[in-house]
Amino acid sequence: MPSDKTKWIFESDDRPARRRDFTDLGPDDTSLLGPAPGIGAAPTALDATRLVQVADERTRIEIVEAIPFEEELDPVVGWLVVTKGPGLGRSVNIGAGMNIVGRESSCRVSLPYGDMTISGEDHLRIVYDDVSRSFLVVPGSGKNITRLNGQVVTATLPLPTHSTLELSKKTTVRFVAFCNEEFDWGDIAPPEA
Structure with a gap:
């Protein structure tokens, strides 16, 4: 109903x-x-x-x-959802491969909600590896740090679904995976002729 x-x-x-x-x-x-x-x-x-x-x-x-399914369309493999700070309740898509996260619209994963302490162009990177069907978080080139479930991200770390990423003292996001061990877009791609 x-x-x-x-x-x-x-x-x-x-x-x-x-x-x-x-x-x-x-x-x-x-x-x-x-x-x-x-x-x-x-x-x-x-x-x-x-x-x-x-x-x-x-x-x-x-x-x-x-x-129709096309590899060039950059299908969604996961999301970041703002759980604290400017942009509360908003979500952004994560695509396959390398995702640069930052405030600027030029970033593949843009968070333009007004938190100026998030680096403009390379705050952090989220990687989806379609071969291993896993996500990784990598520190960006900006001066601000990110915490993954309370741990400072200083090197590449696995990014489990439902993890919390503290991007700044103002903004926290939650990561939700769509693709995983059970599903990847490659599973439904049409066979090549």
Whole structure:
């Protein structure tokens, strides 16, 4: 049974739904959208999703087409979730291989939430090795230290799922692995022809 917050998704009533379909807009033609009520700025790309505005002004996102698996897409292998400090409750994706974590948008794992004590470009690195299906944490080149479950990261260490990373005195994140010994994206990749 849906919760009070999601029951509108499952409700059906006798009113004809007023629908606005935006699938014909290209990635740069979002000026007609404007900000959705209560959501903020208009989206920047509509390549694999469709916005449908229903009668009571709520906006629902529907999948238009599935994106085929491609190794170049950088699938998610885990997440960092901010559990303390600026950005509380936000999450960021971790991809396969080397992930440089920092404040700047140029970092593969960017934490731009206002904690200036997190190094801008290379606070630390999180590595996902798809061969061993394991995660590692590596100190970055910044001057600030990171603690992994209370231990200072001065060398490469294993990064178990649900570990706590104290990035600064203000910001703490929790690491959650998606890929592991039981699943890796390579398990479902199509065979090469």
